[in-house]
Amino acid sequence: MKADRLVAVVDCGSTNVRAVVVDSNGVFTAQSSLPNKPSPQPGGMGWLIWNMDELWDRVRTVLRNVLSKVGKVDAVIVTTWGADGAPVKRNGELTYPPICWQCPRTIPIAERLPSIMNPWEIYRITGYQIISFNTLLKLIWLRENEPKALDEAYTWLMMPGLITHRLTGTFHIEPTSASTMMAMNLAKRDWSSEMLKLAGLDVGFFPEWFEPGDVVGYVTAKASEETGLAEGTPVVVGGHDTQFAILGAGVKHGEAVLSSGTWEILAVRSSVFNPSKVGFEWGVIIEADVEPGLWNPQLLMIASAVLEWVRERFYPELPEGYYETLIRDASGVQPGSGGLLFIPSFVKDSGPTRRFKTEGTLLGLTLSSSRAQVYRAALEGLSCQLKLAVNALVESTDFHIDAIRVVGGGSKNRLWNQLRADITGMPISVNS
Structure with a gap:
């Protein structure tokens, strides 16, 4: 990579949304951040969700802020927190908002899951403990309480995929965020059919696997207008922020x-x-x-x-x-x-x-x-x-x-x- 090439990193955390422009030597040339937080779900149940329109507004604002300082970038990558995601239609429309990891609605499912499947067996397959915010528990909750959200969905996207879809119009999933779902056969770096059956799903429901570093698509005209990124800018697969922090350390x-x-x-x-x-x-x-x-x-x-x-x-x-x-x-x-x-x-x-x-x-x-x-x-x-x-x-x-x-x-x-x-x-x- 030439020294003058720039990458925009969208680092979307549950408390802050940040955009950083990095050159090929790892030097930050511009950065911008905004606070982030979940929203109460209407209905007064004490449930928490992510408002994707508000989150996207923060993403495009911080991108515009950094691009105003550096101009054009050569690629974009997105990292986010894990565990949260949402079902989407083929046009990208949500059939249910992303349930926040802080939401208590899945606690009863976490408490009863050991009576359905041995926790050690879950750990042996997925590498994951039963934690109330695990994605699989949200999928089970949707199956039991909002089945239309899954039945009408084309696929499921984790948070990096939801933001990347707004940039490119493409669907993907990658192993770093998927491994936070408690739904993978982690030894094989692939889905576990046994785990997905707990939510009444099969592997065909999920999008194509991509690996971090792959080009998943290109910035669309609509995303260009909203973010300031040049149309056609390559969007590189990111994933779960923790794994990228480990790599970058x-x-x-x-x-x-x-x-x-x-x-x-x-x-x-x-x-x-x-x-x-x-x-x-x-x-x-x-x-x-x-x-x-x-x-x-x-x-x-x-x-x-x-x-x-x-x-x-x-x-x-x-x-x-x-x-x-x-x-x-x-x-x-x-x-x-x-x-x-x-x-x-x-x-x-x-x-x-x-x-x-x-x-x-x-x-x-x-x-x-x-x-x-x-x-x-x-x-x-x-x-x-x-x-x-x-x-x-x-x-x-x-x-x-x-x-x-x-x-x-x-x-x-x-x-x-x-x-x-x-x-x-x-x-x-x-x-x-």
């Missing part, structure tokens, strides 16, 4: 990657798919790597969402995503946070504490407890969670971890990085 032997954002994912790259009983008990999940023939054993843990919960309740005067005041205040608090113990198990069926069935807990409050102590206790609790995750990966994979490389928004919190190092006893490096 450039980890060395013995290093684990900690992708830190709303969720934290501690992962390694492995040349074998080896779901073990130990990993199953610890809550380890395994996803498809960007590169065929590799897999990503990992621990999925709630992270910055906990810190945002603290900010909302104890620092309500501060804007969303602003942490400098919290970090400054907590830096003046002694280790131990005045006796406060914070267990960050806010999503109890994920992370290394799932085996203990622990729920989110704050212990040790007194009349003299301060909000700075609460925030530091949350950071300490998250760092202890990381230590448990390291132990779990080492025990279940025989992968020796002696250093951790942190990427993502959570890597910018200097106090958190220091606590990670102190509590794990490992060097912490941060990608610039």
Whole structure:
């Protein structure tokens, strides 16, 4: 690739939508971001969905912002969070909106699934634990509650596919996001008919497989008008943001990657798919790597969402995503946070504490407890969670971890990085 060639990366997270233009040396030449959040589904059930028109509006806005600075780009790629997707008609129209991973409607399905299929067998096939937001559970919910949404659909697209379709008009699915569905035969990097039958589906319902890096289509005239991208610009297959963070971190032997954002994912790259009983008990999940023939054993843990919960309740005067005041205040608090113990198990069926069935807990409050102590206790609790995750990966994979490389928004919190190092006893490096 020539040095002057540019790629626009649409990095669509559940809390921020970002566009970055990168040159062939990996240098960011322009970037723009907007906050992102799910919408309450009309009906007052407390359900959450993604409004695709609003999400697309954010995507095209950040693209226009970066293109105003650099002009034309040579290619586009899309990465997003995993687990969420939607059924679509042949013209791309949704038959049901994407159900958000935070929506509680699938919890009863997760609770009853072990009586239908052995959780260990599910793990052995898919590499996935039963977590309430898994895509397969949403498909089962649709089959039971909104069957027309599936019956009238042409196919199913995960979030990268939904955005890519708006750019190109093409349908595709790729292994990195599909591996978050709990529906793949992960050893074969293909669908599991046995898992899909649980939702009354077969492999023919899903679009053609593409691999990350393939050209899936080209920017249409309509998408060009909406985004500012030149018509005919190649759109390259992306996928699940976590796997791309792992690839981009450039980890060395013995290093684990900690992708830190709303969720934290501690992962390694492995040349074998080896779901073990130990990993199953610890809550380890395994996803498809960007590169065929590799897999990503990992621990999925709630992270910055906990810190945002603290900010909302104890620092309500501060804007969303602003942490400098919290970090400054907590830096003046002694280790131990005045006796406060914070267990960050806010999503109890994920992370290394799932085996203990622990729920989110704050212990040790007194009349003299301060909000700075609460925030530091949350950071300490998250760092202890990381230590448990390291132990779990080492025990279940025989992968020796002696250093951790942190990427993502959570890597910018200097106090958190220091606590990670102190509590794990490992060097912490941060990608610039």
